[in-house]
Amino acid sequence: MLPSATELVAVLGLADQLVGRSHECDFPESVQHLPVCTRPKFDPEGSSREVHDRVTALLTSALSVYQVETAVIEQLRPTHILTQAQCEVCAVSLTEVEEAVATLTHTQPKIVSLEPSTLAELWSDIERVATVLNAPGKTVVLALQARVRACADKVQSLGVRPRTVACIEWTDPLMAAGNWVPELVELAGGVNLFGTIGKHSPWLEWDALRTADPEVIVVMPCGYDLEHTRQAALGFSRLPGWSELQAVQSGEVFIVDGNQYFNRPGPRLVDSLEILAEILHPGIFAFSYMGRAVERLDRRE
Secondary structure, eight states, X not given: OOHHHHHHHHHTTOGGGOOOBOTTOOOSGGGGGXXXXXXXXXXXXXXXXXXXXXXXXXXXXXSOSEEEOHHHHHHHOOSEEEEESSOTTTSOOXXXXXXXXXXXXXXXXXXXXXXXXXXXXXXXXXXXXXXXXXXXXXXXXXXXHHHHHHHHHXXXXXXXXXXXXXXXXXXXXXXXXXXXXXXXXXXXXXXXXXXXXXXXXXXXXXXXXXXXXXSEEEEOOTTOOHHHHHHHHGGGGGSXXXXXXHHHHTTOEEEEOTTTTTTOOSTTHHHHHHHHHHHHSBTTBOOSOBXXXXXXXXXXX
């Protein structure tokens, strides 16, 4: 019922056992032919402010901004459903999945709810799902942890001064990135300015960002690819003092594909760490994400 769960099943080697997906699941590419089991209750197109206002209005009268396609699930007859209980804006809520399953007549699938907010909790979720699905989860976790250690150890060996970093998860209104992102910034050798490890993403006042004057800004709006992120970031140039920020002056403002990486608490959070390491330490890390998953925002934009 969410992209990170689909990716988790795939990394366990069980992609061929997936029978359905959410409307947002698109990785690995092979899952895109699967029947879609959810849909948004709002129009996801429009400016950041327009999308925010639509979601806010919906949440005043609904548990979730997404709809479970019960009839599709009834036809698919899954043995397990992976969902989440972390964010009602990110995917269908656990409550709505439970209510949908209660109406099924031909099957009663086991619901596995995921709620990782740190890397440690992600490792635990992978092993928990692996146990439920009889897959070798420990091997997968060890491989991912090895990549994290390799990155963090190399950063520590550099002995360079950490740079201050602001990660933006929504552009209008401003929101800083929380949960696992501050942890990734620290592992990549940066000083995270906003958001707390393991805590939900906080709203951010423009004056606070301006006062902090970060050395590096990484823009990663939830659910946005690179092009949508670029369009959303255009509004920053209208904010008072934007062009005076040191990150803007030095060309250290980056847009990333948050939809594919930073917003999804799945296996590719390790890729997200590597992206940050490449941003903060160019010439030292060369994972080839630049131009594909991350781009430098031109000072004129």
